[in-house]
Amino acid sequence: MDEVQQKVKEIKQSFRLMMDGAVAQSMRQKGLDYHLNWGATIPRLRQQADELGPDYSLAIALWKENIRECKILATMIMPPDEMPSEVVDIWMEQTHTIEIAEQAAFNLYQHLPYAAEKAFQWLASPDDLPQLCGYHVLSRLFMRHQEPNERGINEFIDQALAALQSPNTSLRKAAMQALFRFSELGLIYERIAQSALRNHESALTI
Numbered sequence: 001m002d003e004v005q006q007k008v009k010e011i012k013q014s015f016r017l018m019m020d021g022a023v024a025q026s027m028r029q030k031g032l033d034y035h036l037n038w039g040a041t042i043p044r045l046r047q048q049a050d051e052l053g054p055d056y057s058l059a060i061a062l063w064k065e066n067i068r069e070c071k072i073l074a075t076m077i078m079p080p081d082e083m084p085s086e087v088v089d090i091w092m093e094q095t096h097t098i099e100i101a102e103q104a105a106f107n108l109y110q111h112l113p114y115a116a117e118k119a120f121q122w123l124a125s126p127d128d129l130p131q132l133c134g135y136h137v138l139s140r141l142f143m144r145h146q147e148p149n150e151r152g153i154n155e156f157i158d159q160a161l162a163a164l165q166s167p168n169t170s171l172r173k174a175a176m177q178a179l180f181r182f183s184e185l186g187l188i189y190e191r192i193a194q195s196a197l198r199n200h201e202s203a204l205t206i
Helices: 003-018 021-029 042-052 056-063 068-077 085-093 098-107 115-123 128-143 150-163 169-183 187-205
Strands: none
Touching: 003 042, 003 056, 003 068, 042 068, 056 068, 068 098, 085 115, 085 128, 098 128, 115 128, 115 150, 128 150, 128 169, 150 169, 150 187, 169 187
């Protein structure tokens, strides 16, 4: 067994000590159905990630495990500067729960050197989870005062207004949050967002 696989084995064994049956049961009731779920809390996983430090090979190996804690830990230790775009695409394709999508966006995707490019790519996806990721990433970029260009503004507003009509509550919330963060970029952005929302509401009442 090579060093990475040995580490993965030890990490998987460590989850038994973090096991929280109540958390795991609550997730199952909410429809978060993982192959294996120890119910470890995010702060405990964050502490473990800090101890492990950034590690590309280990992150790749952990992601391949169909275990909730392995996937979340992978998003915490993957060095964003080393992650190729193609690997991001593979991870997104293999993301099947809102929790993993949100953790990946917050822990990793917002820090990618090409974060904005990926986020806009995801907004145009026909699937909810990539869109959700895209709005979470853009929210974080807007909070760091990264301003989109004119084309980006138009695309973001169009996609966000469409997402607000989605039956998916989590997606609607993510889009609204991104619009709110967008409006905080400055007065012009605030007016663009308010105008778009007014037109959106008018269209819904016609």
